[in-house]
Amino acid sequence: MTQVQGESMVAAHGVGLRAVLLTLCVTEITSWGVLYYAFAVLSPAISGDTGWSAAAVTAAFSAGLVIAALSGIVVGRWLDRYGPRWIMTAGSVLGVATLCAVAAAPNYWCFLAAWIVAGLAMSGVFYAPAFAALTRWYGHRAIGALTVLTLVAGLASTVFAPLTALLIDHMDWRTTYFALAALLAVIT
Numbered sequence: 137m138t139q140v141q142g143e144s145m146v147a148a149h150g151v152g153l154r155a156v157l158l159t160l161c162v163t164e165i166t167s168w169g170v171l172y173y174a175f176a177v178l179s180p181a182i183s184g185d186t187g188w189s190a191a192a193v194t195a196a197f198s199a200g201l202v203i204a205a206l207s208g209i210v211v212g213r214w215l216d217r218y219g220p221r222w223i224m225t226a227g228s229v230l231g232v233a234t235l236c237a238v239a240a241a242p243n244y245w246c247f248l249a250a251w252i253v254a255g256l257a258m259s260g261v262f263y264a265p266a267f268a269a270l271t272r273w274y275g276h277r278a279i280g281a282l283t284v285l286t287l288v289a290g291l292a293s294t295v296f297a298p299l300t301a302l303l304i305d306h307m308d309w310r311t312t313y314f315a316l317a318a319l320l321a322v323i324t
Contacts, residue, residue, distance in 0.1 A: 223265050
């Protein structure tokens, strides 16, 4: 039995499909909230603190999104070959590391490089691997699970924009990103 078939059997018979769906909902809300939605709240503070223009700060984040899209082809092949578990785990670990690098960036070029690598993390934790997992584990019942995941994960901005705003009210943007990275590490 291959690794992928083994994962499928565990999900179907071991921990239960509802637990898998619940876990993916929580990890998607957290991943999107920390790696994507927090940026919109923190970008004015980043520009204000560093002196980098809003356009430059947004360009660095956008570069990460472009890398996430471009690396989707490779991630898709890995998903087909190895399944989503290790890809999502690696994406989470890389996401934590890159958020720490974003927070610690001493200059714009390091900030840009950290967001570019964060794009790789995004491709490993956003919808594509989660959808692949649900499609594989739910089989013919995947449509309902995909709908639930999409609706619930859509709450990421509702949860993380106010949370990030609360954090930035009590600490600087760098410490906020470190706190969000810790949250990402614990939850995902």
